[in-house]
Amino acid sequence: xxxxVWVEHEGGALKDATLSAVTAAAKLGEVHLLVAGEGVGGVAxxxxxxxxxxxxxxxxxxxxxxxxxxxxxxxxxxxMGHHDAFVAPATSTAKNIxxxxxxxxxxxxxxxxxxVEGDKTFTRPIYAGNAIATVKSNDAKLVxxxxxxxxxxxAKDGGSGAIEAVSAATSGEGSKFVGAEISKSERPELTSAKxxxxxxxxxASSENFHSVIEPLADKLGAAVGASxxxxxxGYVPNDYQVGQTGKIVAPEVxxxxxxxxxxxxxAGMKDSKTIIAINKDEDAPIFxxxxxxxxxxxxxxxxxxxxxx
Amino acid sequence: MKVLVPVKRVIDYNVKPRVKMDGxxxxxxxxxxxxxxxxxxxxxxxxxxxxxxxxxEVVVVSIGPAKAQETCRTALAMxxxxxxxxxxxxxxxxxxxxxxxxxxxxxxxxxxxxxGKQAIDDDSNQTGQMLAALMGRPQGTFASKxxxxxxxxxxxxxxxxxxxxxxxxxxxxxxxxxxxxxxxxASLPNIMKAKSKPLAAKTPADYGVDIAPRLETLTVAEPPxxxxxxxxxxxxxxxxxxxxxxxxx
Ligand SMILES: Cc1cc2nc3c(=O)[nH]c(=O)nc-3n(C[C@H](O)[C@H](O)[C@H](O)COP(=O)(O)OP(=O)(O)OC[C@H]3O[C@@H](n4cnc5c(N)ncnc54)[C@H](O)[C@@H]3O)c2cc1C
Ligand SMILES: Nc1ncnc2c1ncn2[C@@H]1O[C@H](COP(=O)(O)O)[C@@H](O)[C@H]1O
Numbered sequence: 001x002x003x004x005v006w007v008e009h010e011g012g013a014l015k016d017a018t019l020s021a022v023t024a025a026a027k028l029g030e031v032h033l034l035v036a037g038e039g040v041g042g043v044a045x046x047x048x049x050x051x052x053x054x055x056x057x058x059x060x061x062x063x064x065x066x067x068x069x070x071x072x073x074x075x076x077x078x079x080m081g082h083h084d085a086f087v088a089p090a091t092s093t094a095k096n097i098x099x100x101x102x103x104x105x106x107x108x109x110x111x112x113x114x115x116v117e118g119d120k121t122f123t124r125p126i127y128a129g130n131a132i133a134t135v136k137s138n139d140a141k142l143v144x145x146x147x148x149x150x151x152x153x154x155a156k157d158g159g160s161g162a163i164e165a166v167s168a169a170t171s172g173e174g175s176k177f178v179g180a181e182i183s184k185s186e187r188p189e190l191t192s193a194k195x196x197x198x199x200x201x202x203x204a205s206s207e208n209f210h211s212v213i214e215p216l217a218d219k220l221g222a223a224v225g226a227s228x229x230x231x232x233x234g235y236v237p238n239d240y241q242v243g244q245t246g247k248i249v250a251p252e253v254x255x256x257x258x259x260x261x262x263x264x265x266x267a268g269m270k271d272s273k274t275i276i277a278i279n280k281d282e283d284a285p286i287f288x289x290x291x292x293x294x295x296x297x298x299x300x301x302x303x304x305x306x307x308x309x
Numbered sequence: 310m311k312v313l314v315p316v317k318r319v320i321d322y323n324v325k326p327r328v329k330m331d332g333x334x335x336x337x338x339x340x341x342x343x344x345x346x347x348x349x350x351x352x353x354x355x356x357x358x359x360x361x362x363x364x365x366e367v368v369v370v371s372i373g374p375a376k377a378q379e380t381c382r383t384a385l386a387m388x389x390x391x392x393x394x395x396x397x398x399x400x401x402x403x404x405x406x407x408x409x410x411x412x413x414x415x416x417x418x419x420x421x422x423x424x425g426k427q428a429i430d431d432d433s434n435q436t437g438q439m440l441a442a443l444m445g446r447p448q449g450t451f452a453s454k455x456x457x458x459x460x461x462x463x464x465x466x467x468x469x470x471x472x473x474x475x476x477x478x479x480x481x482x483x484x485x486x487x488x489x490x491x492x493x494x495a496s497l498p499n500i501m502k503a504k505s506k507p508l509a510a511k512t513p514a515d516y517g518v519d520i521a522p523r524l525e526t527l528t529v530a531e532p533p534x535x536x537x538x539x540x541x542x543x544x545x546x547x548x549x550x551x552x553x554x555x556x557x558x
Contacts, residue, residue, distance in 0.1 A: 096450050103439035138525060252556070292547065294541050
């Protein structure tokens with residue numbers, strides 16, 4: 001089987017999410033990549049070095065600058081003329097594009113796969129991860145998105161893929177990019193961090209998030225996450241949200257501070273290696289999944305913990 | 310401008326789903342069912358557009374069993390004008406749903422179709438994007454803000470790195486994220502009124518669309534269980550644990 005893997009990139013750099021998708025694709029067959037964007041020569045060169053990669057198709061064109069699905073989906077459909085599977089990391093960009101590709105190819109997408117069980121058989125989470133379905137596709141071509149935390153990352157070097165320019169430009173009608181507000185942070189990215197400190201509604205203000213959660217995260221070299229309640233209340237921006245509808249994370253250590261442990265939150269972090277919970281309610285559901293729990297008031301516990309590290 | 314809102318009947322988000330012993334699916338017998346939370350947000354947004362004088366009519370459509378009537382009535386009680394129920398006891402996959410919705414949109418000619426970004430049962434996150442592809446229309450997915458001005462709808466989208474804004478030419482497809490709005494509760498008088506609002510009963514066959522499933526579910530299993538660990542007594546013990554884990558010096 002010949003696969004076409006969507007290369008996720010930002011600011012001229014390849015994103016790690018791509019590497020898990022490559023691992024999943026390699027289980028299906030030959031791995032080809034697609035780098036779409038404007039001024040993406042550097043990304044293509046980095047992509048060609050990923051271990052196990054065959055061809056790298058590069059569509060370098062202003063039409064693809066913001067990965068608008070109206071423009072990118074027809075390009076992918078064209079390339080799918082000589083590929084059997086489109087494989088994309090389950091990022092917000094690819095989740096926007098892949099179903100559009102699937103519909104144009106008249107196939108059902110298999111979303112968010114956790115494993116490859118056979119040629120066309122996969123497992124995927126349903127009901128916020130409370131059940132795992134094994135599904136087999138009966139379509140001629142496959143369109144798949146890959147849950148990053150479920151697959152090892154392919155090595156960033158060792159490969160020597162052949163770079164090939166895609167000349168045709170497809171332009172999307174009716175959609176125009178207006179702007180973006182991308183959060184900048186010196187911290188590790190949530191989806192690839194080894195340690196995460198997350199705060200919930202109990203933090204009660206944006207100031208408390210800064211003065212209580214961040215110093216602990218600094219001490220642990222951790223990324224900062226949040227529950228939906230904390231995001232909705234405006235303590236932190238939306239891209240901090242962990243859960244069914246936020247980011248899916250699986251760090252070595254996840255510290256949940258003042259988070260009750262609703263199933264929608266657990267859906268995003270219960271595959272973390274070690275879960276630590278700090279909550280004043282000893283019956284909070286988070287303690288049912290926590291490896292290490294400490295019952296008490298976060299406003300005394302967390303500063304004390306930070307000072308003792 | 311007409312607004313079309315697809316609404317799905319799903320397990321209530323407060324219920325913890327249980328996998329059936331025989332591995333064929335999740336047990337839905339005697340389980341509380343509700344409108345998919347993202348679809349409530351979509352209905353709310355459509356009603357707000359009508360209240361602002363931007364939309365003239367809000368039509369909801371549900372594909373599902375006879376009981377999905379309740380879901381339609383809930384939307385009508387919130388303020389939608391009329392409903393279409395495409396009744397079937399079969400599981401219809403997102404691709405099939407998108408094809409049926411396209412057939413409805415061809416008849417109704419809505420300016421906007423507002424869907425939820427994902428159904429909390431299948432967690433597919435596909436239908437809106439597929440509908441946009443089948444209709445050849447622009448899409449604004451994961452919307453946290455929607456503004457209509459003339460024949461353009463400006464959509465602020467929640468993306469991995471923060472927010473992104475796109476301007477789409479109407480007709481367009483939108484899918485909602487959680488922070489777009491807070492859906493209203495239907496008042497008792499409105500629940501009463503909803504009982505006499507029109508609800509058209511259809512079947513997939515009426516639209517001549519092939520909705521045969523493409524995916525075969527072989528088994529449904531419980532995820533690996535996590536068991537509760539230990540509780541530590543104080544911060545010093547926690548510090549020791551963090552050191553043992555190698556994350557603190
Ligand atoms: C469709 C849908 C999707 C959703 N998706 C997500 C998602 O992706 N991510 C997500 O997180 N949520 C999601 N939710 C929301 C989810 O259901 C919960 O409402 C949310 O996770 C609760 O956040 P919380 O734990 O911070 O707040 P709460 O549930 O209010 O918990 C606060 C906790 O803090 C504790 N506490 C209070 N004060 C202190 C103190 N001083 N010291 C220590 N502990 C204290 C309390 O005991 C309590 O356990 C979703 C909901 C729906 C309907
Ligand atoms: N059976 C259905 N009836 C009506 N709308 C649906 C149905 N299935 C999906 N949808 C719509 O499509 C959205 C996304 O669903 P999904 O792609 O299954 O995650 C939902 O939030 C609904 O708005």
